[in-house]
Amino acid sequence: MTFRFVHAADLHLDSPFKGIRETDPHVADVLRRATFDAYARLIQLCLDRRADALLVAGDVFDGADRSLAAQVQFVRGLARLQDAGIRAFICHGNHDPLDGWGARIPMPSNVHQFGESAEAIAVDPQSPSGPVVCGISYPTREVRSSLLPGFPTREPGRFTIGLLHANVDASPGHEAYAPCTLADLTATGYDYWALGHVHTRTIVRDQAPMVVYPGNTQGRHPNERGPRGVYVVDVDEQGAASPAFVAVDTVRWEQLDVQIDGLHDDSALFSGLEDRVGDLLTQADGRHVVYRIGLQGRGAMHESLSRTGTIDELVTQLNATWASRDPFAFCGGVVDATRSEIDREALLDGKDFIGDFLALTDEVVRDEGLVADLRQELAPLYENARARRYLEGSLARQDDVRDLVASAEDVALGLLVDDEGGG
Ligand SMILES: [Mn+2]
Structure with missing residues (x-):
C-alpha cells in the first residue's frame, strides 16, 4: 500500500488583513486575493504531487458569515480535485462551524464534510483494508470540551487519520476550543492526527501517532511571520514518513x-x-x-x-x-522604540541624583568587600526555584556580580534619564 495525502488547515478564505496602516491599490489587491491564491496553490500542489487525498482541518472560512465568493472558490478548487480523482476530507472549526453556513453550495462527490458526530470514512470505499479518515466538525463556535470521546476506535490493520480542529495541551495564544492533551491523542492508537487551529506549523509528535499542525496557508497579520503552507505525507506499510512542508503562501x-x-x-x-x-x-x-x-x-x-x-x-x-x-x-x-543617547561621563559629573547614582555604582564595583556582600545577599534569589526561571547566568564569580551591577545601572539610567524629559 502506498498512500499520499496533503494536510492543510486554517485557510481562512477571504480573510481581511490586519495591522496595515495604509495600503496602495496594487498591494491591497494582492492582499485581498492572498488567501485565495494560497488555496489555488494548495489545489495545484495536490494535482502536481498526485495526492490521493486532501485533508482540511477546519477554519476553511474566516467568518461564520462566510462570503459567497469564498464558498464558490472553495468548491471550485475541490471540483478540480474531483476531476483528478483526488478525495477531500473537511472538518469545520470555530471560524466556520456548521451552524454558521449561509448559502449551502453542494459539494462535489469526492468531498466528505464531517458533521457534528465523529465518523470513520474510507479514503477508497472499494478498499476494505485501505486508509480511513475519522473526523468531526464544530456544531457551533464555542466548543469548550474535548471532542475525542466520540471518535471511533481504530480498525486494526488500517492506516487511520484523525481530522480535528483543536487546541492540544493548552497551546497559548489560541482559544481553548475542543481542548485535549497529547496523551489523549496518543491513546487513540491512530496513525496520524491531522490537526488545525494553531496557526504556526508544529509537529507535536513525530512518531505514530504523529500529531501535526500545518499552520495556516497564508499569514494574515504582522505576528504570523515567515513561510506558511501545508504538509505532504507519504504512507507505506511501515507507516507515515516524516511530513514534508511545502509553502503555498503568496x-x-x-x-x-x-x-x-x-x-x-x-x-x-x-x-x-x-x-x-x-x-x-x-x-x-x-x-x-x-x-x-x-x-x-x-x-x-x-x-x-x-x-x-x-x-x-x-x-x-x-x-x-x-x-x-x-x-x-x-x-x-x-x-x-528608540531612546536618546546617554553621555555617561557628562552625567557622572553632574551634581544631581543621577550623578550620585552613577558614582555609587562605580564605588560598588571597585570595592571587593561590597561585591562580596552583594553576592551573599543575592545568593538566596539564585537558589530559589521560582526566581531561577527568570534569571540568566549565575553568581559563581565576583565578576558576575559586577556584570549584574552594570546591567542594573543601564536599566536604571535609562528610566532616570527618560523620566527627566530626555526623551
Ligand atoms: Mn484558525
Whole structure:
C-alpha cells in the first residue's frame, strides 16, 4: 500500500488583513486575493504531487458569515480535485462551524464534510483494508470540551487519520476550543492526527501517532511571520514518513528590527534599511513581503526620528523603491522604540541624583568587600526555584556580580534619564 495525502488547515478564505496602516491599490489587491491564491496553490500542489487525498482541518472560512465568493472558490478548487480523482476530507472549526453556513453550495462527490458526530470514512470505499479518515466538525463556535470521546476506535490493520480542529495541551495564544492533551491523542492508537487551529506549523509528535499542525496557508497579520503552507505525507506499510512542508503562501509577513546605536544620520539609517529590505525579498522565495520595522536602541538618530513626519517620510521612501516591484516589499508600519543617547561621563559629573547614582555604582564595583556582600545577599534569589526561571547566568564569580551591577545601572539610567524629559 502506498498512500499520499496533503494536510492543510486554517485557510481562512477571504480573510481581511490586519495591522496595515495604509495600503496602495496594487498591494491591497494582492492582499485581498492572498488567501485565495494560497488555496489555488494548495489545489495545484495536490494535482502536481498526485495526492490521493486532501485533508482540511477546519477554519476553511474566516467568518461564520462566510462570503459567497469564498464558498464558490472553495468548491471550485475541490471540483478540480474531483476531476483528478483526488478525495477531500473537511472538518469545520470555530471560524466556520456548521451552524454558521449561509448559502449551502453542494459539494462535489469526492468531498466528505464531517458533521457534528465523529465518523470513520474510507479514503477508497472499494478498499476494505485501505486508509480511513475519522473526523468531526464544530456544531457551533464555542466548543469548550474535548471532542475525542466520540471518535471511533481504530480498525486494526488500517492506516487511520484523525481530522480535528483543536487546541492540544493548552497551546497559548489560541482559544481553548475542543481542548485535549497529547496523551489523549496518543491513546487513540491512530496513525496520524491531522490537526488545525494553531496557526504556526508544529509537529507535536513525530512518531505514530504523529500529531501535526500545518499552520495556516497564508499569514494574515504582522505576528504570523515567515513561510506558511501545508504538509505532504507519504504512507507505506511501515507507516507515515516524516511530513514534508511545502509553502503555498503568496505574501509573507516579516519584521525588520533595527538598532540605531552608532547611526548618525538619516541616510545611513535609510541605506541600511534599503539593504535589509532587499535581503527580505531575496529570502522570500519569490513571494511578496509585507514587513514592519521595529526601531530600537539609543543614539543620535532618536531626535531625528521623533520629529513629526520623519517616520512617514521614511516609509514613503522605502515604499517608493520597493512597493511597486513584482514581487513587492511593502512597509506596513514602523514601531519607534528608540531612546536618546546617554553621555555617561557628562552625567557622572553632574551634581544631581543621577550623578550620585552613577558614582555609587562605580564605588560598588571597585570595592571587593561590597561585591562580596552583594553576592551573599543575592545568593538566596539564585537558589530559589521560582526566581531561577527568570534569571540568566549565575553568581559563581565576583565578576558576575559586577556584570549584574552594570546591567542594573543601564536599566536604571535609562528610566532616570527618560523620566527627566530626555526623551
Ligand atoms: Mn484558525
